[in-house]
Amino acid sequence: MGSSGSSQPEHTSKAIRYAPYIEEKHIAMLSTVVNTRKDIINTSPYTSYTDHDINTAMLGIGYTIADFPSLYDMFGKFMSGYNLEVLWDTTFNDQLQADEVNVAIKTMIALSDDDLSEKSIPEFKLHMRENNAVSSSSFVINKANIECKRTKDLSVISADAKFKLLPNLNTKYNTALNWQKGVTDSYTEIMKLYYLSSMVGVDADSEFAFRNVIWPFTVLDFEQVVLGSMQRSAGYNKYVGKRKRSDLSKVLLVASYTVQGASIGSMFPGWGTVIGAVIGFVIGVAIVMSE
Amino acid sequence: MGGGGGGTPANTQTMIRYAPYIEEKHKNFLATIQAQRIIAVANSPFEDYTDIEVDDAFFGVGYTIASFPSLYDMFGKFMAGLDIEALWEQLYTSTLESSAVGDLIAAEGDLIDDEIEESSLPRLQTGMRDMNAVMSSSFVVGKSLIESTRTKVINKFSADLKYRLIPIAQERWTTHLNWNKLVVGTYAEIMKLYFSAKTDVDEINYAMAAKNTLWPFTVLDFERAALGALQGATNQKTDAAGASTMSRVLSGALSGVAMGAMVGGQVAPATIASTSATGVVTPASSGGAGYGAIAGAAFGAAAAYYY
Numbered sequence: 001m002g003s004s005g006s007s008q009p010e011h012t013s014k015a016i017r018y019a020p021y022i023e024e025k026h027i028a029m030l031s032t033v034v035n036t037r038k039d040i041i042n043t044s045p046y047t048s049y050t051d052h053d054i055n056t057a058m059l060g061i062g063y064t065i066a067d068f069p070s071l072y073d074m075f076g077k078f079m080s081g082y083n084l085e086v087l088w089d090t091t092f093n094d095q096l097q098a099d100e101v102n103v104a105i106k107t108m109i110a111l112s113d114d115d116l117s118e119k120s121i122p123e124f125k126l127h128m129r130e131n132n133a134v135s136s137s138s139f140v141i142n143k144a145n146i147e148c149k150r151t152k153d154l155s156v157i158s159a160d161a162k163f164k165l166l167p168n169l170n171t172k173y174n175t176a177l178n179w180q181k182g183v184t185d186s187y188t189e190i191m192k193l194y195y196l197s198s199m200v201g202v203d204a205d206s207e208f209a210f211r212n213v214i215w216p217f218t219v220l221d222f223e224q225v226v227l228g229s230m231q232r233s234a235g236y237n238k239y240v241g242k243r244k245r246s247d248l249s250k251v252l253l254v255a256s257y258t259v260q261g262a263s264i265g266s267m268f269p270g271w272g273t274v275i276g277a278v279i280g281f282v283i284g285v286a287i288v289m290s291e
Numbered sequence: 292m293g294g295g296g297g298g299t300p301a302n303t304q305t306m307i308r309y310a311p312y313i314e315e316k317h318k319n320f321l322a323t324i325q326a327q328r329i330i331a332v333a334n335s336p337f338e339d340y341t342d343i344e345v346d347d348a349f350f351g352v353g354y355t356i357a358s359f360p361s362l363y364d365m366f367g368k369f370m371a372g373l374d375i376e377a378l379w380e381q382l383y384t385s386t387l388e389s390s391a392v393g394d395l396i397a398a399e400g401d402l403i404d405d406e407i408e409e410s411s412l413p414r415l416q417t418g419m420r421d422m423n424a425v426m427s428s429s430f431v432v433g434k435s436l437i438e439s440t441r442t443k444v445i446n447k448f449s450a451d452l453k454y455r456l457i458p459i460a461q462e463r464w465t466t467h468l469n470w471n472k473l474v475v476g477t478y479a480e481i482m483k484l485y486f487s488a489k490t491d492v493d494e495i496n497y498a499m500a501a502k503n504t505l506w507p508f509t510v511l512d513f514e515r516a517a518l519g520a521l522q523g524a525t526n527q528k529t530d531a532a533g534a535s536t537m538s539r540v541l542s543g544a545l546s547g548v549a550m551g552a553m554v555g556g557q558v559a560p561a562t563i564a565s566t567s568a569t570g571v572v573t574p575a576s577s578g579g580a581g582y583g584a585i586a587g588a589a590f591g592a593a594a595a596y597y598y
Contacts, residue, residue, distance in 0.1 A: 015309065216331070
């Protein structure tokens with residue numbers, strides 16, 4: 001090689017070879033891999049994947065989330081802009097001015113009237129007649145007094161019926177306000193769910209689309225590994241990867257579930273908070289352990 | 292090797308070769324990879340991705356967060372700047388002197404009037420007519436007795452009603468204050484949700500855009516690994532370049548908020564705790580679960596952050 005005084009580099013060739021039986025087996029393996037690759041390279045298992053249709057499921061066919069009232073709009077309608085005075089007046093009238101209330105009062109006084117006309121007045125007349133006092137002013141006044149007493153009875157019945165309904169005012173008022181807040185809360189939860197589902201759906205859809213497009217490379221990866229199988233570092237990719245949660249994140253996650261459990265439990269007086277916290281803690285630990 | 296008498300070292304190159312069958316297979320393999328690369332580079336799975344929209348859902352089309360009152364503004368209006376004495380006077384007056392109360396008292400008068408005119412007076416008049424006493428002074432006195440009773444019972448009803456409405460006005464005031472606090476709390480929660488959702492959605496939108504832009508390199512990475520296959524090279528990633536992982540989405544701030552804020556407050560329990568003999572309503576205390584929800588949300592968001 002080389003001649004005297006030449007500036008051309010000298011080439012040395014170093015071929016890496018292996019024992020004939022190894023090379024023979026390698027040739028056979030490569031042929032098998034190539035044949036298998038040809039069979040499966042165009043048959044991606046991901047072609048049949050159908051994208052998540054979150055919008056249709058949550059919003060209806062052809063609708064987008066912009067077609068529905070915004071969250072701030074709902075908050076304004078059901079909470080910050082809600083007219084409490086109108087609600088109170090409506091509640092007051094619904095409870096105390098209901099037709100059924102007056103019907104009940106009239107029914108009660110009708111019973112009293114029956115007693116009056118069938119018993120009290122005939123007895124009164126009888127006594128007046130026996131005393132020969134029917135034509136006297138006392139008869140007239142006393143008869144008027146009977147009617148006055150009837151009017152007072154009517155008033156007592158009416159007041160009793162209506163005053164018994166007063167505690168319902170705040171019950172209905174509070175229920176209506178809780179409902180208004182419940183509507184806003186539910187709308188918020190639904191929107192939260194929509195975005196979580198959309199993001200998870202989009203991530204899954206793009207992941208499967210990605211896997212479908214790179215399917216040929218996934219298959220060729222194995223051939224590549226077989227080609228370099230004589231090298232120590234060769235190895236095919238693991239197509240399942242998972243991040244590991246940090247210790248701090250584990251502690252915070254468990255704390256999150258514990259506090260949530262306690263807050264839910266606090267709705268039940270007594271030991272509810274403690275029991276809720278314990279349950280939340282157990283759930284948090286279970287989730288961390290199962291990850 | 293080397294010329295005679297030269298002092299300079301020989302310039303040599305070493306070529307690593309493999310068995311001819313391996314080189315041939317490798318050459319074919321590279322050709323296949325190249326063909327697949329040409330197809331795949333032009334077929335980005337992220338090209339058709341449509342950004343997830345947040346602002347329209349939260350604020351309405353054409354609006355931004357700046358179009359709405361600030362959180363501090365709402366806090367000032369519903370809490371810090373609220374004159375609770377003026378509110379008490381307003382609610383006291385509207386509870387005891389509202390048109391609804393006036394209407395109820397008037398209706399009570401109408402009810403009694405109806406009964407007097409339909410039952411009491413006819414009964415009195417019929418009896419008096421039978422005894423030819425309609426023109427007597429006794430009849431007039433009797434009639435005025437009934438009218439006097441009517442006035443008295445209506446006044447009693449009015450006074451009694453207003454007395455019983457005083458504790459109700461008190462509870463209404465308490466409810467109103469709780470409501471104002473809930474309005475501010477809910478506004479804060481909604482704002483928190485907005486920023487959480489915006490952060491997570493931005494992350495996924497931009498990740499998809501980055502994946503699409505970097506797609507050619509994602510594909511070329513396979514070809515790079517194929518070129519070095521005989522040196523044991525592999526492509527290091529099983530995900531597209533510029534990607535965020537699914538776990539990032541699932542453990543994002545939005546899901547942290549969702550986990551934590553699942554328990555909301557209430558104005559007051561819907562059932563009345565107790566009613567005294569005079570009809571005085573004892574308000575039940577409202578739950579404090581909202582604080583736990585906020586703490587849970589904070590822990591959840593922190594857990595996601597430190598994932």
